[in-house]
Amino acid sequence: MKKLLFPTDFSDTANNAFVYALHFAKAAESEIFVLHVFEKPVISSLYEGRPELVEDAYTNIQLTEFDRFKEEVARMHKVAKEYAMQDVSMKFLFEEGELQHVIRNIVRKEHIDMITMGTNGASGFSKKFWGTNTVNTIQAMEVPILSVPQAAKFHHIHTIGITTMFKHEDKIVLGEMLKEAEFYNGQVKCLHVLEYGGNMDTKIRDAKRHIKEWKDYFNSDRLEFVVVESDSVKKTVIEFTNREHIDILVIVKRKISFFESIFYPSLTDNLAKMINIPLLVVKEPEKSKQKLPDATSRP
Numbered sequence: 001m002k003k004l005l006f007p008t009d010f011s012d013t014a015n016n017a018f019v020y021a022l023h024f025a026k027a028a029e030s031e032i033f034v035l036h037v038f039e040k041p042v043i044s045s046l047y048e049g050r051p052e053l054v055e056d057a058y059t060n061i062q063l064t065e066f067d068r069f070k071e072e073v074a075r076m077h078k079v080a081k082e083y084a085m086q087d088v089s090m091k092f093l094f095e096e097g098e099l100q101h102v103i104r105n106i107v108r109k110e111h112i113d114m115i116t117m118g119t120n121g122a123s124g125f126s127k128k129f130w131g132t133n134t135v136n137t138i139q140a141m142e143v144p145i146l147s148v149p150q151a152a153k154f155h156h157i158h159t160i161g162i163t164t165m166f167k168h169e170d171k172i173v174l175g176e177m178l179k180e181a182e183f184y185n186g187q188v189k190c191l192h193v194l195e196y197g198g199n200m201d202t203k204i205r206d207a208k209r210h211i212k213e214w215k216d217y218f219n220s221d222r223l224e225f226v227v228v229e230s231d232s233v234k235k236t237v238i239e240f241t242n243r244e245h246i247d248i249l250v251i252v253k254r255k256i257s258f259f260e261s262i263f264y265p266s267l268t269d270n271l272a273k274m275i276n277i278p279l280l281v282v283k284e285p286e287k288s289k290q291k292l293p294d295a296t297s298r299p
Contacts, residue, residue, distance in 0.1 A: 004030045005112040005143075007037065007103060010072045017118030017148035018076060020278060022085040023157070024116060024146065027183045031089040033110060034076065037102045038065045038095075069094050107143060116146040144282045146248075151276035158186040161246035163237060166192060166210040169284045173252055174218070181222045186247075188222055190214075191240045194229045238275055250280045 006021045008014040018034075025032045073092050080086050095102045106112060160177050164170040174190065181188045192210075194203045204227075211225045226244065230236040241249055 002028075002030055003033060003110055003112050003114075004028075005033045005035060005103070005106060005110070005115045007035045007099070007115070007117050008072075010036070010068070011118070013118035013150040015079070015118075016150060016152070017116060018079065019083060019154045020146065020148050020152075021116040022080055022083055022088055023154060024114070025088045026085055027180065030113070031091065033091050033093055033106065033112065034073075035093045035095065035102070035106060036065075036069050036072070037097060037099050039098060066094060112143055114144045114146065116148065118148050118150060142283055144280055146278055146280045148278045149276050152278055155247075157184045157247045159245055159247050160186060160188045160250060161191060161241055161244060161248070162188060162250040163191050163193070163252070166207070166214070167252075170252055171214065171217075173250065173282050174214070174223075177250055178218060178220055178222060186222070187224060188220075189240075189244050189246065190223065190225045191237065192225065192227050193233050193236050194227060195233065196229065196231045200229070241275055241277055246277060248278045248280055249275070250282060253281050253283050 004021060004025050006018060008018065021032055024030070080088060080090070093106065103115070160181055162174060162177055164174065174188065177188050192207055194200065194207060207227050215223065226240065228236050228240070240246065
């Protein structure tokens, strides 16, 4: 990871997520692109027949937004210094337009490797980004997204949780998470849920076989597997994060239905009461692009 995009509206929720962005950038030796987007209101109807007044109004709005932007840039530099992160490279972007459209353009133009942002339910900045249209936007993105709930407070990343179906794609993501754990001197706990139904003996046997294969492959003391039989995957994941003291939960994004079940605004309030840790959503690698690290690059 070399470039991290941090969209912000300078709210308390976004400011909280900025601390995570700093630590992730430090760990990955990344550059942070701090992005502030403002949208011009529709005011032409107020000055019908006077286009010059409309232009003046828009200019004043932009100048006001930019003045605030400059003040926040100075404050963010102070925050970085407070956390001894002043050596993290930061670029500040001030853009006018529709949020999702601007983010897509920045990701493509700057070759962004990851997006970090705060979420606080179905209101304000969170609503703009995680609305129905945005689910489709994010689904099309290749880059991982770290969503930081307002209640999450950065202390130390000691335990990284990751859900797995023991697919080849999960193995790739797990390898990257073990590298992160190495940096933080932490652990990775891999959760596999065995849903009730079918031949449970076969499911248990297959899970044990996969665990042995993956343990042999990674050969890491930082890796632990947790297998749970359950009739509710989401409930089990929530219980897993609480019981195992997970600091960040990693999910491989496979289908729009699963993604929506976690981030869709109508479920956000419910979820926020149960999970107050960041979620790192990683898109499932395309089959044509899948490549496992060789032995020399394994964690």
